[in-house]
Amino acid sequence: MPTKPDTESAARPDPSPGAGSGQRNDVLMEVEDLQVHFGMRGGALARISGRGGGAVKAVDGVNLTLRRGEVLGLVGESGSGKTTLGRTLLGLNRATGGSIRYGGQDLTELSERRLRPLRRRLQMVFQDPHASLNPSMDIRTAVGHPLRIHRLVADDEEYEAKVAHALERVGLTPAERYLSKFPSDLSGGQKQRAVLARAIIAEPELLVADEPISMLDMSVRAKILQLMLDLKRDLDLTYVYVTHDLASAKFFCDTIAIMYLGRIVEQGPAEQVFNEPRHPYTKALLAAIPEPDPNRSVPRNLPRGEVPDAAKPPLGCSFHPRCAAALPHCGWERRDLRALLERRWLDLAPDEYARERALIGNLDALAEPGPTRVLVTPGRGHSAADVLAYFRRLREEASETEPREPFWGGVTTMSEDGGQVVVEFVEARDPRLLPVVDSVSVACHLYAAPGA
Numbered sequence: 301m302p303t304k305p306d307t308e309s310a311a312r313p314d315p316s317p318g319a320g321s322g323q324r325n326d327v328l329m330e331v332e333d334l335q336v337h338f339g340m341r342g343g344a345l346a347r348i349s350g351r352g353g354g355a356v357k358a359v360d361g362v363n364l365t366l367r368r369g370e371v372l373g374l375v376g377e378s379g380s381g382k383t384t385l386g387r388t389l390l391g392l393n394r395a396t397g398g399s400i401r402y403g404g405q406d407l408t409e410l411s412e413r414r415l416r417p418l419r420r421r422l423q424m425v426f427q428d429p430h431a432s433l434n435p436s437m438d439i440r441t442a443v444g445h446p447l448r449i450h451r452l453v454a455d456d457e458e459y460e461a462k463v464a465h466a467l468e469r470v471g472l473t474p475a476e477r478y479l480s481k482f483p484s485d486l487s488g489g490q491k492q493r494a495v496l497a498r499a500i501i502a503e504p505e506l507l508v509a510d511e512p513i514s515m516l517d518m519s520v521r522a523k524i525l526q527l528m529l530d531l532k533r534d535l536d537l538t539y540v541y542v543t544h545d546l547a548s549a550k551f552f553c554d555t556i557a558i559m560y561l562g563r564i565v566e567q568g569p570a571e572q573v574f575n576e577p578r579h580p581y582t583k584a585l586l587a588a589i590p591e592p593d594p595n596r597s598v599p600r601n602l603p604r605g606e607v608p609d610a611a612k613p614p615l616g617c618s619f620h621p622r623c624a625a626a627l628p629h630c631g632w633e634r635r636d637l638r639a640l641l642e643r644r645w646l647d648l649a650p651d652e653y654a655r656e657r658a659l660i661g662n663l664d665a666l667a668e669p670g671p672t673r674v675l676v677t678p679g680r681g682h683s684a685a686d687v688l689a690y691f692r693r694l695r696e697e698a699s700e701t702e703p704r705e706p707f708w709g710g711v712t713t714m715s716e717d718g719g720q721v722v723v724e725f726v727e728a729r730d731p732r733l734l735p736v737v738d739s740v741s742v743a744c745h746l747y748a749a750p751g752a
């Protein structure tokens with residue numbers, strides 16, 4: 301990886317629509333309590349996936365300050381909401397709540413017609429350069445497209461000159477060699493350069509780059525990132541870099557926001573987040589990539605499986621079911637009891653599994669979210685006393701063999717009631733993103749005062 305130039309986040313003369321708006325000069329965008337919920341009602345996909353009636357909380361209460369000249373990395377596993385957040389900052393997805401202050405206006409309230417002129421200033425670079433360029437359009441037409449849309453040139457001569465200038469800026473030189481070529485004539489790296497030329501041609505101030513190098517050959521990835529840094533320096537750009545590739549984020553970003561299920565769980569200067577991760581999720585992500593290895597992406601071997609369904613996020617802290625450091629009030633609920641049993645049963649011999657499984661009646665009743673008081677029906681031929689004794693045995697065993705299993709700490713009482721077993725959990729608390737040190741904020745009860 302090339303060396304990283306100094307950050308240029310200092311204030312500069314402000315030619316943007318934000319000038320004179322009362323915003324601080326170095327702040328480009330201010331995001332408050334942003335929500336993007338996708339309704340699942342009615343659609344065919346919703347019916348097939350069984351998610352009908354709910355909402356996918358792709359972005360759920362995000363606060364961000366984007367400073368001019370900054371490279372902000374949105375990092376997290378697949379499904380954490382990075383792309384949706386990035387698109388919403390540009391008005392490509394509509395927010396369902398909260399605000400995005402930019403240029404003295406709230407983008408979330410603008411009609412499509414009023415958003416259109418702002419789009420010149422807010423550009424997106426997508427992951428797949430092949431899909432980003434129309435195969436039947438030559439580079440001259442594709443790269444200059446924004447000039448026509450936003451009516452930025454007086455005549456063909458000016459058009460041609462601006463396209464040639466943009467191509468040269470991104471290293472497609474001499475420009476004349478590329479103007480009449482088609483995307484299929486270019487390599488992957490050259491295509492992404494052309495995409496960048498199109499993104500900068502209308503003189504934007506913010507670029508949201510969604511995995512801009514992940515589909516490129518390893519040999520050109522660093523070159524494209526270096527080109528982006530050069531463009532940022534020369535054109536006073538600000539970047540939001542969406543990625544699950546921690547190594548490139550470490551190199552490329554000034555600030556990192558780690559996302560999990562639609563929320564930011566840790567945020568701060570890249571150096572601090574990488575050198576001293578605080579949230580257990582950030583720690584797990586970083587522990588899983590050995591350094592230095594720019595080829596690795598976020599691995600799948602995080603504790604306890606995949607990111608949960610964003611339509612039914614876990615109670616309290618969304619990360620608690622996968623978190624080895626979870627506390628009693630992190631949000632334990634009946635789904636966690638089922639997950640605990642299933643994890644245990646996976647390791648049992650068939651006859652042991654059959655014996656234990658038979659103790660519990662309808663396991664599906666434990667599949668839904670909440671509540672924190674759950675009734676467990678014994679299996680046929682078994683009594684509540686059998687189930688209660690079983691649970692108590694599991695808890696005892698866990699305290700000896702798995703002292704780090706946090707689930708049982710979240711159980712307050714277990715008792716019999718009317719032929720069923722009642723398991724009650726500690727009331728869930730939702731962690732808020734709070735400053736922990738200087739400019740690092742973390743959403744985790746490990747860092748919050750009791751009762752916070």
Ligand SMILES: Nc1ncnc2c1ncn2[C@@H]1O[C@H](COP(=O)(O)OP(=O)(O)OP(=O)(O)O)[C@@H](O)[C@H]1O
Nearest residue numbers: 338356358376377378379380381382383384385610
């Ligand atoms: N248009 C949509 N309609 C319904 N759900 C959506 C839509 N777009 C995204 N989602 C859902 O929102 C959640 C967040 O998706 P998003 O693509 O923003 O995450 P991501 O972190 O960028 O993931 P990836 O790295 O896989 O792109 C996911 O559960 C996804 O299925």
